[in-house]
Amino acid sequence: MNEETEFEEFAPWLVIILTLVGYGLRVLLLNTKGLWLDEALSVWVSSHRVAEMLPWIARVDHHPPLYYLLLHYWIALKGDAASDVRLLSVIFGAGTIPLIYLIGKRMSGVLMGLVAAAFLAFSPFNIRYAQETRMYTLLTFNAAVAIYALVRLLTDERAVRPIGSQFREYLRAWRTTAPVASDTRNEFSYKDKRRDRIGLSAWIDRHHWLPIQNVETDLAWAVFIVFSVATMLSHNTAVFFLLATNMLIFGLMLFQKIKTSGPPLAFQAPSFTNWVKAQTGILLLWGPWIYAFIRQARGVYQQFYLPKPNLDTVIQTLESFLNEYTLSQAGWVKIVWILYALVLCLGLVHYAKKLLPFLFLAALFAVPFLGELAVSIARPIFIDRSLIWTTIPLFLMLAAGIVQLRFRLLMIVVLGFLAANNLFSTGDYYRFRQKEDWSGPAGFVANFARKNDLVLFNASEAQIPFDYYFEPYEKKYLIQVEKRGVPVDLFDSGILEPRMTENDIPGLISLIKGRQSLWLVYSHNEYTDPLGLIPHTLASQMKLLLNRDYYGVQVQIYVAP
Numbered sequence: 001m002n003e004e005t006e007f008e009e010f011a012p013w014l015v016i017i018l019t020l021v022g023y024g025l026r027v028l029l030l031n032t033k034g035l036w037l038d039e040a041l042s043v044w045v046s047s048h049r050v051a052e053m054l055p056w057i058a059r060v061d062h063h064p065p066l067y068y069l070l071l072h073y074w075i076a077l078k079g080d081a082a083s084d085v086r087l088l089s090v091i092f093g094a095g096t097i098p099l100i101y102l103i104g105k106r107m108s109g110v111l112m113g114l115v116a117a118a119f120l121a122f123s124p125f126n127i128r129y130a131q132e133t134r135m136y137t138l139l140t141f142n143a144a145v146a147i148y149a150l151v152r153l154l155t156d157e158r159a160v161r162p163i164g165s166q167f168r169e170y171l172r173a174w175r176t177t178a179p180v181a182s183d184t185r186n187e188f189s190y191k192d193k194r195r196d197r198i199g200l201s202a203w204i205d206r207h208h209w210l211p212i213q214n215v216e217t218d219l220a221w222a223v224f225i226v227f228s229v230a231t232m233l234s235h236n237t238a239v240f241f242l243l244a245t246n247m248l249i250f251g252l253m254l255f256q257k258i259k260t261s262g263p264p265l266a267f268q269a270p271s272f273t274n275w276v277k278a279q280t281g282i283l284l285l286w287g288p289w290i291y292a293f294i295r296q297a298r299g300v301y302q303q304f305y306l307p308k309p310n311l312d313t314v315i316q317t318l319e320s321f322l323n324e325y326t327l328s329q330a331g332w333v334k335i336v337w338i339l340y341a342l343v344l345c346l347g348l349v350h351y352a353k354k355l356l357p358f359l360f361l362a363a364l365f366a367v368p369f370l371g372e373l374a375v376s377i378a379r380p381i382f383i384d385r386s387l388i389w390t391t392i393p394l395f396l397m398l399a400a401g402i403v404q405l406r407f408r409l410l411m412i413v414v415l416g417f418l419a420a421n422n423l424f425s426t427g428d429y430y431r432f433r434q435k436e437d438w439s440g441p442a443g444f445v446a447n448f449a450r451k452n453d454l455v456l457f458n459a460s461e462a463q464i465p466f467d468y469y470f471e472p473y474e475k476k477y478l479i480q481v482e483k484r485g486v487p488v489d490l491f492d493s494g495i496l497e498p499r500m501t502e503n504d505i506p507g508l509i510s511l512i513k514g515r516q517s518l519w520l521v522y523s524h525n526e527y528t529d530p531l532g533l534i535p536h537t538l539a540s541q542m543k544l545l546l547n548r549d550y551y552g553v554q555v556q557i558y559v560a561p
Contacts, residue, residue, distance in 0.1 A: 022121035023094035031083035040465035046071035058292035067135030093130030093137035115399035143389035149224035240368035347401035436552030442469035460485030
């Protein structure tokens with residue numbers, strides 16, 4: 001019996017089950033960890049009016065606006081509690097599971113789509129970022145939709161027809177009234193009585209509705225254009241998605257021009273004119289953000305917190321994609337990585353006679369990966385979470401390796417082993433992965449602060465997560481304290497985390513002069529105050545009374561000597 005045919009019947013149900021399981025893993029214990037700095041920043045930005053939000057994002061932040069806009073309306077609908085704001089990421093994360101199934105099915109059949117969906121559903125790396133109030137699952141979702149649309153175009157012979165021709169034919173047929181059907185119950189008449197009727201049903205009846213398949217190629221073009229733009233408006237590094245797809249298509253066009261004989265290719269390049277039209281559409285839709293993108297890129301080039309990547313960084317990123325929280329036993333770790341290596345090699349075997357699908361996946365994975373490394377030579381931008389969408393081609397390649405095993409029982413055993421290992425790793429994430437604790441410092445200051453006390457923040461944006469937990473105390477108990485950032489107040493410099501220098505010391509001394517007591521909320525000092533200038537200056541002017549440590553944050557109390 002043909003396995004593809006056998007799975008075809010049950011595949012939709014299996015995809016639904018995998019999506020529900022993936023959703024459950026992503027929503028599990030969603031509220032047990034507090035919002036850390038970046039998450040609180042997302043909530044703070046999105047809580048503003050859109051007219052205030054967009055200029056601020058363009059001027060100060062390092063990300064495009066799409067996620068913040070969606071979160072803005074989500075907060076209006078659901079509220080800003082930690083579990084509520086994270087749920088948006090959960091939905092996009094789980095929603096990507098059926099999309100990767102559709103990509104795999106279109107490329108190599110139902111079985112490959114199911115296995116790829118299983119890899120994504122149980123991926124600890126994707127589960128982790130589905131539990132953060134950030135744009136990374138939105139980035140993955142948008143990229144998955146765009147990739148699926150592109151795969152449809154590359155496997156559709158009609159993609160060489162001019163873009164919009166199907167829409168025009170559909171509209172022409174739609175405007176044509178459908179033939180009048182005789183009513184055998186009444187006296188026959190050539191008169192179309194439907195024209196005398198009014199209302200929605202009459203409007204539908206007066207038009208000729210063709211099957212949706214008549215316009216699916218043009219729909220694929222529209223979806224590819226829109227979601228390519230959405231991908232780039234989810235994260236600025238997604239410009240490498242645009243680069244990867246263009247390298248793919250122009251390379252495929254060149255390959256087809258050279259190869260004039262032989263069997264039909266698995267992927268057929270669209271016409272040059274169509275591709276240029278699509279790229280023009282992408283640039284036109286992305287155009288309003290280009291100036292802000294350039295401004296943000298300049299800001300990153302001038303000052304950014306990431307260290308230069310090295311070989312260890314690259315290896316750790318690849319490990320994170322596959323199994324971020326591998327159990328610590330050395331023997332077990334070796335078995336897992338050997339198995340992943342074997343499955344990946346089998347994936348290469350699967351594509352030995354399918355060069356173009358392999359190059360498709362390889363380019364989508366390698367171009368952004370190498371692109372971020374190349375840019376990092378001048379200014380480090382390489383970070384695993386910005387590359388999260390490249391797990392889509394990676395999981396598709398692994399899925400091809402599982403399918404290559406041929407024997408169903410062996411496929412189930414290997415996939416089950418890897419899924420079980422990912423479940424154990426996800427359990428380690430739930431138990432051991434910690435986020436910055438801002439609830440503790442906010443509660444501590446709220447309990448013991450006196451009226452008009454000064455609260456200093458060395459990382460000025462750290463005031464945002466502090467205020468997220470502190471403001472309810474302020475409103476309930478009418479707490480009155482003064483909050484200031486050091487070396488400057490929140491965003492006064494136009495930089496998210498301005499660095500403390502020796503030139504800022506006189507300003508700090510002037511700020512604390514005459515104070516009987518003050519609080520220092522100290523975090524992210526490895527970047528904002530690497531020399532420890534702030535606590536050193538405070539200790540030289542006042543007496544350190546108490547130092548309390550929380551995860552990722554210190555709270556220090558200083559009093560007059």
